[in-house]
Amino acid sequence: MPTAMSVHGVTAIFLACFSAGAMAQSAAANAGQGYPNKSIRWISPFAAGGGTDLTTRLVAQRIAEVVGQSIVIDNRIGASGNIGTEIAARAPADGYTLVTITASHPLSQAMSERLPFDLLRDFVHVAQMTTQPYILLVHPSINAHSVKELVALARAAPRTLHYGTAGVGTLQHVGGIMLAQMTGTELMHVPYKGGAPALVDLLGGRLQFFFGVPVSTIPLIKAGKLRSIAVTSLKRSTVLPELPTIAETGLAGYSVDNWYGIGAPAKTPRDVVARLNSAAVRALQVPELRERLRQDGADSVANSTAEFTAIVRGDLERWRKQVRAAGIKAE
Numbered sequence: 001m002p003t004a005m006s007v008h009g010v011t012a013i014f015l016a017c018f019s020a021g022a023m024a025q026s027a028a029a030n031a032g033q034g035y036p037n038k039s040i041r042w043i044s045p046f047a048a049g050g051g052t053d054l055t056t057r058l059v060a061q062r063i064a065e066v067v068g069q070s071i072v073i074d075n076r077i078g079a080s081g082n083i084g085t086e087i088a089a090r091a092p093a094d095g096y097t098l099v100t101i102t103a104s105h106p107l108s109q110a111m112s113e114r115l116p117f118d119l120l121r122d123f124v125h126v127a128q129m130t131t132q133p134y135i136l137l138v139h140p141s142i143n144a145h146s147v148k149e150l151v152a153l154a155r156a157a158p159r160t161l162h163y164g165t166a167g168v169g170t171l172q173h174v175g176g177i178m179l180a181q182m183t184g185t186e187l188m189h190v191p192y193k194g195g196a197p198a199l200v201d202l203l204g205g206r207l208q209f210f211f212g213v214p215v216s217t218i219p220l221i222k223a224g225k226l227r228s229i230a231v232t233s234l235k236r237s238t239v240l241p242e243l244p245t246i247a248e249t250g251l252a253g254y255s256v257d258n259w260y261g262i263g264a265p266a267k268t269p270r271d272v273v274a275r276l277n278s279a280a281v282r283a284l285q286v287p288e289l290r291e292r293l294r295q296d297g298a299d300s301v302a303n304s305t306a307e308f309t310a311i312v313r314g315d316l317e318r319w320r321k322q323v324r325a326a327g328i329k330a331e
Helices: 007-029 051-067 079-089 104-111 147-156 171-183 195-203 214-222 270-284 287-295 305-326
Strands: 040-044 071-075 097-102 123-133 135-138 162-165 188-191 209-212 227-231 257-265
Touching: 040 051, 040 079, 051 071, 051 097, 051 123, 051 195, 051 214, 051 257, 051 270, 051 287, 079 097, 079 104, 079 257, 097 104, 097 123, 104 171, 104 305, 123 214, 123 270, 123 305, 135 147, 135 214, 147 171, 147 227, 162 171, 162 195, 171 188, 171 209, 195 209, 195 214, 209 214, 214 227, 257 270, 257 305, 270 287, 270 305
Parallel strands: 040 071, 040 097, 162 188, 162 209
Antiparallel strands: 097 257, 123 257, 135 209, 135 227
């Protein structure tokens, strides 16, 4: 018969296992020490030149200065930002892959629970960068200087006004659906792979109106290339205070708020997440960056990971209720 293992042998194995587990926990707990020691990839899931991408690059440059390592922006576009976001969800959880999460992401998940990722399960929400409204813009050839005049045109000629968006299931898309539903009009949605190409077609007169992000459209408004008639937020913009909110024009309850934040794969070590959050907060508190973002129509936020997670969870709940109530479905 085999000889029974001695008590000393069992004890030795237990101690070895305990020691290995303790070492692993210690390594995870200290993962943030010395981080980062190489360049960081930051996935921007929307087209280069759009509002999301421009803000990402501005903030990434400042964070790179804080952490002392380069940050490489990797544009992975398509499926309303979901392609790049899925790539980030599946990336190694080591702090060397980040992704820009926007207010469109909770909406996209609310419209389709079959996405290949879950915002709450698959990501840690490092920090919210900004909050900003969309600006309702029309091409100068369109005889509309207010929301009421735009709606009047849509009623007079149904299905002739086309608006572009960064894709199906984005806030711009639902902003158009809400505008059509609340005014009883038929508006034509034209999805693009990002906001930048849609903006190009608006400038070329191939689209009649567009919900633009301030960072990429304020210069065009000031140059007279586009006409701004309202903002989508409940409160007026601090940069364009003369613009009414859509809710003020008689569409009470209309509200589409936009924000940008930083995400990382869910199992990223806590110390690394804390290091990233600290760097983001420091970067977003730099007066020059705050002023640059304000000029671009955005307010710097720089909140905690827990606060940003609460924002994401709250938006998921809000959009699930609104999508069900309005019968909105992804195309």
